[in-house]
Amino acid sequence: MRAILALLLAASLSACAGLGGNTMKPTPLMDSVDLQRFMGPWYVIAAIPLPPESKAYNAIETYTLHPDGSIKTEFRMRKGSFDAPVKIYHPTGYVVEGTNNAEWGMQFIWPFKGEYRIAFVEPDYSATIVARNKRDYVWLMARTPSISAGDYARYEKMIADMGYDTAKIRKVPQQWPEAAP
Template identity: 50%
Template structure:
């Protein structure tokens, strides 16, 4: 079993136990999520990271919607610097928990599914926040490696209003093209939907 996958699963703990911390406001859900529009590349601008990605550089999440409704995912980043080793994980998303396309189960190891909530999505599908009820992890993502400062400040304020502590949020360094000449988002092929 891939070591990164094991660490992610251990870090998420018991995925069934997704209770909110005391005094945390209810976690919002983006309304009317169009999954087809949500697909494609998302650059991680800031995050409350999982342990394996706590020193991520050039982090990019890529989604592909399969005919059966699954979302095949490729998450790639450089571990510890722009020239460091490329890390890749390929979880599968299962959108539509309780009929809500903003709530997914994300599976790193079958049959376990971690909570994955599209808590905010701008009208143009250019920026999003993915969060968890426990407020243990979150990702602010944008369609380009750089997010305009005003939008970034507003999005970080949204994250704080959701119950995340500002001191837990790490800005993810993004620099493209990469030093080895790779164009964004790098050499990772699109996720493949298998029958």
């Protein structure tokens, strides 16, 4: 079952990693991303999620830079409730050459890499928006489990301006500290 889920996830990520038949201009891409500052935990505040994360609670994505330049990723969540068992996924990120660290290929299963475009990051690296040219998935993440309503509205407008249907965005419930399992 796990292998089937992983294959479906990989297929959905790689199906249209580029523009494909999309006639929209590419989503924004930061001019440059400081990988050292980008590393660490990010709370998923809201997303148009991948199928496995569609009912995520307490979702956190943590990045660790390997000496070879690849990025160890741990996506941790609970599915459906705050007391559900923890699920952890371990894709690997690979910076796309010539993008100043702003675009990655995210690999769940070899050889498929999904498009991961850092469309926006705050100057202090407190929040980020990760997008895809196909506009099928988007993630708003922050260094804290919640953000102000004003900041959320500003980021949601940025996502809408990228061409996303914001009616598809799901706020990810975050409740910390977590209750003991």
